[in-house]
Amino acid sequence: MTDFFKGIAPLRYEGPDTTNEFAFRHYDPDEVVMGRTLRDHLRFSVTWWHSFAWEGGDPFGGRTFERPWFGDTMDHARLKADAAFELFTILGVPFYAWHDLDLRPEGATFSESRDRLTEITDYLGQKQEETGVRLLWGTANMFSHRRWMAGSATNPDPEVFLYAAATVKACLDDTKKLGGQNYVLWGGREGYETLLNTDLKRERQQAGRFLCMVVDYAKKIGFDGTILIEPKPQEPTKHQYDFDVATVYGFLKDFGLEGEVKMNIEQGHAILAGHSFEHELAMAASLGLLGSIDMNRNDYQSGWDTDQFPNNVPEVMLAYYEILKAGGFTTGGTNFDAKLRRQSLDPEDLVLAHAGAMDVCAAGLKAAARMLEDGELERRRAERYADWEREGAILESDLETLAARVVREGIDPRPRSGRQERLENLVNRYL
Incomplete structure (x- = not known):
């Protein structure tokens, strides 16, 4: 246990007329909508990277947050896990998600990094048993370290491809160990900065072969979750090969993977691709590839991926309308890939950001359900x-x-x- 969230009790539903900041106005997890509880419809998940690993920096300034778990030891990693599960309990969310680098400090060698991941995921398994919170999905961070600056699977250096293969194997192993319901691949550097030094055909073939290896290994170890790709058009690279849902579908078709892999679709990434969130969801659903979502929003003045918490019920309603129309989530869920603003320093800010977003999503889903049940739009x-x-x-x-x-x-x-x-x-x- 930590004292980071000391004095903040678990949030409860008090209804739309409550003035209590630390209560839900729209999210009653046990409310039944279209035959399922809101808990089962929304399947909320909190991200390890934005909520616990992010330090509050931006392109023009460094760390603004002070957290007791910031550090590079395994003791810090365990303290971070303690704080994370305290937040999950306060919010009453059923799921969480991680990158390997979020969970543990980088080791001096691959083997040390892998062993540290195994050690901390064993600890997470204990926390899951204590709280009942489960893993929505795991993934590998193959974009932050300098080794990934020219990509992972698409890298011109075969040794980087090898390192990426070993990294994903370790992450898949630990995702399975924790009962993760999905495994996500987001190729943050799988693209290019300039065509002057890029062989597009070769890199695309490497990416396709890598994904085939991932699918084959998941089957070999009996991972019964869903493999997901997360599209994004740009940033950090100038152009990424997984630009949007339609582009990824073409890629999957080329390598015979359209029946093996689904998509994790993020609101902010849809906007960067020049689409709406509901467009990308409808496109994925029409292709039978809708898996899970990252819920957030961009600042429409900034023109880049600001990863803010959702606060617009009409926008969220249209997204959940497409999800409900497609039959709702199976292994997927609503993962808050969103972070505090760098001036929001307090533990209460972290709690209330999620609570407000959960209320927005609940209000949006209920409105979407009313519209779908009424049937007039259809x-x-x-x-x-x-x-x-x-x-x-x-x-x-x-x-x-x-x-x-x-x-x-x-x-x-x-x-x-x-x-x-x-x-x-x-x-x-x-x-």
Whole structure:
């Protein structure tokens, strides 16, 4: 135990009229919506990296946070774990997520780093037994250390590829050991800064072969969770190979992995790719690849990945609408890949940032459920395409036959309203 969160009791649901900061207004974990509790719908997860490893720096300034677990010993790593599970208990979240580097200090050799990971994940296993909190997913940090500056699987140096393979093996082993429900690959440096020194075809082939190895090894060890890829278009590299959902789908198809791997989709990354969050979710769902989400938001003035906590219910509603329409999460969940602002120094800030985000997500999901259950949006959407129900044979025909029909019947189509504003008004009814 630590005293970092001393005096902060576990949060409880008190309803929308409460003025208690340290209570939920919308998130009642036991409330049943569309046949499932909010706990089971939302499957909240707290990230190790932003909540406990991040020091409050930005591109123009260093550390602003002072945490008792900041340090490079295994004692610090265990203290960090104690504080993390205290926060999980205060919030009542069922899951958490980590990178290997978040959990333990880097060793002098790969073997030392691996052994430290094994040691700390054994400790996390004890904490899971004590609290009932489980691992949503694990992953490897293959972007921070200088060895990864030119990528991991896509690196021009074969020794870096070897090191990446060993790193992912260790992380997969420990994810399985902890009962992790997913394993995520985010290629933070799998891209390029300039084409002047880049062989695109070679690097893409390396990335595909690496992912095949990951899938094969997961099967070999009996990992029954889901392998996830997290798309991102840029930053830290100028261009990343996993640009967006559609790009990743093409990549998976090329290597015969579309039935093996799903996607972890982040709100902020969707915006950087020039999409909306709901677009990326709908695209993944249409391809059968929707796995899990990283919930956050960007500052729309900044134009980069600011990883702020969500605070916009209408935006969140549209995201959960696509998730609910796709059948909801199975192994995935709502992972808060979000961090405090560097001026938010207090333990209370960390608690309330998550609590507010959980309320926003709960309000958004409930509004999405009302809209889906009412069915009016889907009816109006179906109405727009209704003529295709009797004209579906068009798609089985050929250009000559279709052209002849246009001439024979004197077809001269007139534009029809898309009714966008009416639909936007409709959506707002459910808020």
